[in-house]
Amino acid sequence: EPEVTQTPSHQVTQMGQEVILRCVPISNHLYFYWYRQILGQKVEFLVSFYNNEISEKSEIFDDQFSVERPDGSNFTLKIRSTKLEDSAMYFCASTSGGTGELFFGEGSRLTVL
Amino acid sequence: RKEVEQDPGPFNVPEGATVAFNCTYSNSASQSFFWYRQDCRKEPKLLMSVYSSGNEDGRFTAQLNRASQYISLLIRDSKLSDSATYLCVVGERTYKYIFGTGTRLKVLA
Numbered sequence: 240e241p242e243v244t245q246t247p248s249h250q251v252t253q254m255g256q257e258v259i260l261r262c263v264p265i266s267n268h269l270y271f272y273w274y275r276q277i278l279g280q281k282v283e284f285l286v287s288f289y290n291n292e293i294s295e296k297s298e299i300f301d302d303q304f305s306v307e308r309p310d311g312s313n314f315t316l317k318i319r320s321t322k323l324e325d326s327a328m329y330f331c332a333s334t335s336g337g338t339g340e341l342f343f344g345e346g347s348r349l350t351v352l
Numbered sequence: 353r354k355e356v357e358q359d360p361g362p363f364n365v366p367e368g369a370t371v372a373f374n375c376t377y378s379n380s381a382s383q384s385f386f387w388y389r390q391d392c393r394k395e396p397k398l399l400m401s402v403y404s405s406g407n408e409d410g411r412f413t414a415q416l417n418r419a420s421q422y423i424s425l426l427i428r429d430s431k432l433s434d435s436a437t438y439l440c441v442v443g444e445r446t447y448k449y450i451f452g453t454g455t456r457l458k459v460l461a
Contacts, residue, residue, distance in 0.1 A: 270447050282396060282439065282451040295448050330395055332449075339384040339443050343395040 241265045245331050245344035252321055253352055260316045260347045262331030271314045272332040272341070273306065275299070282330070288314065321351045355379065356442050358452035366460050369430045373455045375423040375440030384443035385416050387425045389436045390454065396439055399425075430459045 244263045252258050264271050273285040286306055287294040293306065305317045314333075318325055331344040358375045365371050377385075385402035400407065402414040402423055413426040423440055440452035 272449070274451075281453045282390075284448065284450060287446075287448055289447070295446060328393070334447065336447060339447070340386070340398050340401065341388075341396075341441070341449055343397070345395050 241342075243331055243333055243342050243344035245329075245347050247347055248345065249348045249350070251350045251352065254323060255320050258318045258321055258325075258349060260318075260329050260331075260349070262314045262316070262344055263312055264314055264331065264333035265335075265342055266312070268333035268335050268342070270294070270334045270336050271308070272334075273316045274330045274332060274343075275327045276330065276346075277327045285316075285329075318349075321349075323351050325349060326351045355450045356440055356452040358438075358440050358455050360453050360455060362456035362458055364458045364460055365430055367430055367432060369459075370426065370428045371430055371457060372427075373425045373438055373440075373457075375425075375452050377421050377423070377440075377442045377450075379442070379444060379450075380418075380421060381445060382421075382442045383445050385423050386441040386443070386449075387412075387414055387423075388439040388441055388451075390439055391436050396441075396451075399438070427457075430457075432459050432461060435459045 246261045271288040276282045286296040286300045303319045328346045330346045332341045387399040388396040389399045390396045402416045406415045411428045415424045437454040439454045
């Protein structure tokens with residue numbers, strides 16, 4: 240069964256450092272997403288990406304965040320200068336856009352010290 | 353008003369019980385509706401899509417009321433393995449998906 244894969248599964252970083260989270264969406268999917276979930280809280284939308292550009296982004300997705308699809312298979316989330324409050328689980332998701340079902344990766348847990 | 357609202361629970365029910373979860377959404381132009389299940393520290397997984405005509409999958413029944421902007425999930429004959437957080441998810445025309453806060457269910461032996 241096709242799946243979304245994410246790396247790393249867990250990253251620990253110092254405040255102020257840059258972090259790149261990587262995702263490989265399902266190959267025939269067209270829409271890609273990053274969500275984040277702070278421990279014990281809801282799943283929050285960060286950004287959606289379609290046709291090689293950002294479709295929508297939330298208020299959380301400020302200038303410290305960027306996304307890229309560098310090579311047609313990977314989809315990355317970069318946080319330029321991490322803050323303590325960036326500590327969360329980051330989920331990548333994709334959908335074909337047909338039935339609309341979102342498929343999630345297992346998540347990357349980011350811990351900022 | 354929050355975009356997607358759910359009662360956070362927790363709902364503690366005995367095995368075999370029937371339990372119902374509700375969800376309301378604020379954007380009347382929303383186009384797709386889902387229930388996802390999330391186990392502790394895991395990714396959300398699709399439980400079922402929700403259609404205007406209502407749909408059933410085994411012990412699970414989902415209903416959508418567009419006029420009231422309300423979605424429901426009914427679980428019959430609860431199993432211990434149903435213990436999880438149930439997430440109401442609403443998709444907008446632009447394929448942006450908004451999650452509710454989730455409702456925690458604990459099924460007790």
